[in-house]
Amino acid sequence: MGDDLDISTASDASGLLPGHLGLRLDEIFLPLMAVHDTAEQLDKIIPFGHVKSYDGMLHLRFWPDMIWLNGLPSHISNHAVDISHGMAHFSLRGVEALHFIAHYTTADVFDAPISKAQAIRTMINHYPCVIWWGNTRDVHVVTDRSLAQSFADHLRTLAVRHDPLDPSTLPRPIHPDAPDRRG
């Protein structure tokens, strides 16, 4: 890869989304290599459905026989395919970032196994995505490069439809006088 060469972004996502939520969407180039191996071998590196950082390198495992790496460790001799330019990586930041996305994912990102892994491969409405987050205010989304502009436009369309204090947004603030009625 030509390190000195300028890489064009796939979308114009750079800055605040419209609407009251104050979310920020930026497209940031993320080098990605796809590496294949047997499921048993990949399980030794990272469990299925997880995102982890090892040796400063992001590992994403959402396929039984393939892992995405943010770089190429020297100890990996498997055939690695550069897919950096084929995917568009977005950073969505703000107080309501994950809750905003959660309204539109096919999977429940707050379901126990997923919220523990803090990662999921799912659909955001009609867009296939890989999503991971360190906290609910900083969400990463990767989708096909060819869908990037359409995806950014779609998030703008969705963001403008949220009221500033949407009562149906998760999680709801706990009433200060609410008794503890959990089982």
Next chain:
Amino acid sequence: MSPMPDCRLPAGGLIDRNITLNFSFDGIAMQCYSGDTLASALLANGQHLVARSLKYHHPRGIVSAGLEEPSALVTVTDQYGSTPNLKVTEVVMRDGLTVTSQNNHPSLKRDYGRFLKLGGSALSAGFYYKTFLWPKQAWHKYFAPIIRNLAGQGRVDPTPDHAYYDKRRKFCDVLVIGSGPAGCAAALTAAQGGATTILIEQDHILGGSLLYTQDSIDGLNATDWAADTSEALHALSNVTVMTRTLAFGQYDHGLIQAIETGKDGDINRAIMWKIRARKIILATGAIERPVVFPGNDKPGIMLANAVCQYIRRFAVSPGTRAVVAVAAEEDRLRAIAAMQDAGIEIAAILSPGDQIISATGRLHVNAVTWKNDKGQRQRTKCDLVVMSAGWMPTAHIFAQMGEKLTFHAETQSFLPSLPEQSHHHIDPVGGARGVLHMDACLADGKASAHDAMADFNMHKHLDLPRPAVAPAPIQGFERGKGKAFIDFQNDVTTADIALAQREGYGHIELTKRYTTLGMGTDQGKTSWTNGLLEMLSISDMEAAEIGHTTYRPPYSPVSIGALVGTETGQQMTPIRHTPFHKGFADLGCVFQTSGDWLYSRYFPQPDETMAAAIKREALAVRNSLGCVDMSTLGKIDIYGADAMLFLSRLYCNDFSTLKTGKLRYVLMLREDGYVLDDGTISRLGEHHFHLTITTANAGKVWQYLKKAAMVDWPELDVTLTSVSDQWASLAIAGPYARDLLSALKPDFDVSPAGLPFASVRIGHLDGYPVRVFGVSFSGELSYEINIPSGYADALLSMVMEHGKAWNITPYGLETLDVLRIEKGHLSIGTEIDGRRTADDLGLGKMLSRKKDFVGRALSQRPAMIAGGRQQLIGLISEQDEPIPHAAHLSDTELDQNGCAESLGYLTASIYSPVMDHYIALGFLKNGRQRVGDTVWAHSPIAGQSIRLKVTSSCFYDPEGGRYRG
């Protein structure tokens, strides 16, 4: 004009008398209070006449207080525009609404349509199957326009709807639908047990029947208990309360879809929610059943429960002097108490078993005549008739997934059928399964919630008994002779039901469609059970035999806007952009959608037509140099020791001798032997291949390859990686293509020997990493330059800059199609349409005889290799006239009936710039043997028949010298 009578009670009700709202009905200004529905607002202003019925244009009023309202449909206009066919009972009042009645002319009171009643039995059920038959010509000219003007309810507002809508998802452990006593109890119990709970209620406040009953719960009156429960639920962090939210459909795996209607000030007019729950508790209550008697459709005749609601909840008196015809004693006493509290005089109380002869009145009921149990005929004046024949569970959502409701004689209603030993995914409780008494409803909701927690293996669950259903009144009311309505909305009478039985439409599905019973927007909520009972009284069948028709969503009409959400205009579906999109847009490209993609179509110069642009672009490629975006092709990286074996099994031609740096055109068959796709395989290394797939089949073939690798042949050492978006692909084509490639500073040999046709090189162009494929779709010398997509802009700039020396011309899909047709190259969807063998396409020799491959066996079936098949050929117009698209080919002219034997058809038809002639591709029976013949091309659509000469499918450079350079 005399002032509108004020029917508002001086005190009481759950309305806010401090907030006055203004609205109009048919141009008459009215007022109401915050908390009113349109129904209570109209009644408070003394407006009972609200609509005209569909067929007979009978005057109609408000029958109920909920979504079951069959008659009172109006058009409501607000800041968003007009919405027709809204039930007055479902509209929560806001300031400034303009309400207009429907289905009348010139006015509601003096509707001309009222004279339709003179048609008598001529307008009975199914009359339109027996009338308007003669004279035949009169149908389109006279009958149809008249019927169209008379038919239907409201009118659609044609102005664009600029309101915001959205579609969102939620997940929970327990979803409770309905917030009456059973629903509140269920939600509270589930939430206290720790389950994530969502409670949805279609009204704007929680409580359901608790809002107008005089009962007490835990020492509180029911309304206060409902308010207290609402506050408690809002305070719990594991509960989401959604009011103004109508659950309208149940779908697979615990999915409920609901529409939340926005309040004033909300950004969205409506939100469609997809809620997936582990357990659904259906607490939607029950619907009161009307009494069937002659004249039962007049304004002022209302359901007993509705009367109680209007009095208790809305502080509205629906009348001054009432006749009570309520079958169940408890319901009767409740209604009488409410009316007495409202100061309504009780003129008569009918007993079950009495025979109701008729209700009379022109625009409003003014008297009822009946015979008592002694046979004595009695009559009294009145302006209100309070009726009830019993209750029907609102179990529609339960039944939408195909579950059956069973008719129970004990309750005289359809009840949900639940297996005794298992816990269902959806559990009807309270009125929704026939439990009517409030204490029993509370207990039922609580028990269901505990059952849910047991299903989840949550601690703190109890095994509580489920209350019994409430029996129906032993006896109902008899009726006299005359027009008695069963379905108010579609004007279906008892006579119509009887007619359907006599004429042989006795099956429930036929009765429904022949009479239109239950087919209105109310979906038979107040009519279906009465219709069944009427059928039972006429026929010899049992209720179980008759059954019910299919329940389908939506439970109540929902707006199209809410169903669409954001998916309109540019947001209708995801759009894929190629990496060259912006660069081509800057060059003036006109784009078109092609599947998911936004594809470059052509590049017009100022004032240039599309045809002129295509001609210019095509000649530029043929004579000089052009460039086109090929990025939409599917691309797959294939690697492994068994990669060659894997590909050999999937593609029919032999490429076992393919060397590194070479590529081959390949053909893929389906298992049944027909051609599925074509593409190229390039060998990048001993175990490394790059596969291209057509744009149209990219997704399908990718899935097919993945399944083959993971499921069919998992033992093969092969890995597949989709790199379709990784590589941007720009083809440069024309006699000067190699010159341009040389000018782009390649670090590899691009001479004819260094980069011949059907080869691939990996290297750099001016420092940018590329793969360059020597391949041609246009028929000219051509190179497809693949570059990582992030560098696409740079590549296009370089190509356009250096290409100026040869007047480089960008071209699009239109020109690409022209060039490939001149060359006779195949395209998916036209020549490769899923019905062609390789030999049909002239590629029969590609089928390898040395190996097995998918599709080989069935491609040898007799019919696939028999003579007489349609084969790909070219055609030119003898008179050089335009060739009609998709024309059929025949040896004969059309006969006097406009028919001829079809021997084939056209797949492509263009004007060829390089040949300056009209040409076409097509399939013709034994086509290859008929080169030189002349045939007819007939197009009934274009109304043309022309003569064409059969040629080879390759019109241009058949020797291939030009693309080999």
